[in-house]
Amino acid sequence: MPAKGVHNLASAPRTHHDVAVIGGGVVGLSVAWAALRRGLSVLLLDRGDPEASASFVAAGMLAPTSEVAHGEESLLALGLASSRLYDAWCKELAESSGLDPGLRRCGSLMIARDRDEAEALERELAYRERLGLVAWRLRPSEARRLEPALAPTLRLALEIPDDHAIDPRALTAALAAAVCAAGGEIRHGAEVAALLHTDQRVEGVALRSGDRIGAERVVVAAGAWAAQIPGLPEHARVPVRPVKGQILRLRDPSGAGLVERVLRLADGYLVPRGDGRYVLGATVEERGWDRDPTAGGVFELLRAAREALPGVDEWIVEEVAAGLRPGTPDNSPLLGAGELEGLYWATGHYRGGVLLAPITGEALAAALTGEAPPPEALPFTPGRFTRAREEVGV
Numbered sequence: 511m512p513a514k515g516v517h518n519l520a521s522a523p524r525t526h527h528d529v530a531v532i533g534g535g536v537v538g539l540s541v542a543w544a545a546l547r548r549g550l551s552v553l554l555l556d557r558g559d560p561e562a563s564a565s566f567v568a569a570g571m572l573a574p575t576s577e578v579a580h581g582e583e584s585l586l587a588l589g590l591a592s593s594r595l596y597d598a599w600c601k602e603l604a605e606s607s608g609l610d611p612g613l614r615r616c617g618s619l620m621i622a623r624d625r626d627e628a629e630a631l632e633r634e635l636a637y638r639e640r641l642g643l644v645a646w647r648l649r650p651s652e653a654r655r656l657e658p659a660l661a662p663t664l665r666l667a668l669e670i671p672d673d674h675a676i677d678p679r680a681l682t683a684a685l686a687a688a689v690c691a692a693g694g695e696i697r698h699g700a701e702v703a704a705l706l707h708t709d710q711r712v713e714g715v716a717l718r719s720g721d722r723i724g725a726e727r728v729v730v731a732a733g734a735w736a737a738q739i740p741g742l743p744e745h746a747r748v749p750v751r752p753v754k755g756q757i758l759r760l761r762d763p764s765g766a767g768l769v770e771r772v773l774r775l776a777d778g779y780l781v782p783r784g785d786g787r788y789v790l791g792a793t794v795e796e797r798g799w800d801r802d803p804t805a806g807g808v809f810e811l812l813r814a815a816r817e818a819l820p821g822v823d824e825w826i827v828e829e830v831a832a833g834l835r836p837g838t839p840d841n842s843p844l845l846g847a848g849e850l851e852g853l854y855w856a857t858g859h860y861r862g863g864v865l866l867a868p869i870t871g872e873a874l875a876a877a878l879t880g881e882a883p884p885p886e887a888l889p890f891t892p893g894r895f896t897r898a899r900e901e902v903g904v
């Protein structure tokens with residue numbers, strides 16, 4: 511008779527690893543690579559539907575200054591800390607993987623198209639100045655000198671020189687190669703069907719195929735699906751929901767150079783890849799697990815882009831997609847140990863998982879090895895939700 515809370519331990523696991531990571535998006539891969547570099551043996555399991563992952567559709571802005579919002583100053587500190595790691599992290603990644611992770615130090619412009627947007631942008635500038643962030647006010651003529659393709663109707667712009675961008679598809683390819691080069695194993699088509707655990711601690715995972723894998727520690731990095739992994743005891747669950755984002759991939763048939771910087775509009779953004787390809791995003795919709803792009807979503811994105819940049823009319827639409835961001839009740843990530851010994855969370859990165867990938871790797875590697883985590887990660891322990899539930903007696 512199994513002890514209370516024991517899940518699926520009828521037969522012994524066939525293989526054993528220090529760490530099993532569930533999820534092969536940018537977060538799971540970053541954690542796996544960081545853990546390997548601390549000398550742990552790592553098996554990464556992904557169910558093998560990469561196009562469904564948020565990392566596959568993401569635009570790849572690294573934009574803590576552009577995206578800071580009132581009340582989210584801890585998240586800003588986390589984003590800035592991750593942003594500071596990015597250059598060295600990408601350099602090591604390129605060396606380890608032999609692949610270019612696609613970082614572009616291009617800077618960003620926040621754009622106001624009319625008087626209301628210009629007034630709002632002045633308030634955004636004042637807020638950033640109070641926080642000591644680098645943001646420069648540009649008159650329309652100055653902004654158009656930097657980006658001549660901007661519409662002449664432009665009212666105001668802010669230059670954010672330290673917000674850059676990366677190609678998340680190049681980044682995940684480089685991370686996967688680096689994980690393998692460091693001795694890690696990545697298994698695709700490996701859907702985790704249950705977390706294996708006793709009353710006290712995690713023992714591994716069971717796959718849909720029936721395989722059982724032993725692991726000292728299990729990191730749940732399954733994005734929007736993180737809370738759905740079967741077999742977790744109720745008290746150890748964390749709240750994660752899917753938040754839909756529609757996005758377009760466009761190509762300028764006349765080649766590179768029309769836009770160099772990330773352009774941030776009041777209701778969208780345009781990210782140049784530097785080779786004539788652009789990403790135009792993104793809607794933010796609470797629609798459960800729906801991932802269908804809609805005419806309305808695509809129309810609104812194109813309308814916003816065309817008002818700021820008339821040249822968009824000539825571009826070729828290469829891809830329309832939608833992804834699911836992993837959202838938590840405070841839309842901030844869950845980084846670190848969970849409520850069962852050996853259980854760790856790396857999820858809930860919502861709109862910033864690409865930006866937060868390096869610091870997430872550092873925070874989880876520290877948690878897995880008992881080191882002190884980066885101080886900026888401390889406010890993001892998963893316990894903030896499990897404790898809140900205990901306090902209200904749920």
Ligand SMILES: Cc1cc2nc3c(=O)[nH]c(=O)nc-3n(C[C@H](O)[C@H](O)[C@H](O)COP(=O)(O)OP(=O)(O)OC[C@H]3O[C@@H](n4cnc5c(N)ncnc54)[C@H](O)[C@@H]3O)c2cc1C
Nearest residue numbers: 533535537557564565570571702733755833862863864865
């Ligand atoms: C339209 C859009 C634009 C975005 N733009 C940006 C941006 O510009 N900058 C930025 O920083 N962030 C951006 N984001 C957010 C970013 O994409 C996410 O925060 C990040 O990709 C989350 O990564 P992840 O690895 O946690 O999740 P995912 O990338 O979704 O990966 C989760 C993986 O887990 C796997 N999985 C799930 N369940 C199981 C299971 N049971 N067994 C095995 N595997 C499983 C899935 O198949 C998937 O591969 C954007 C998101 C969207 C949707």
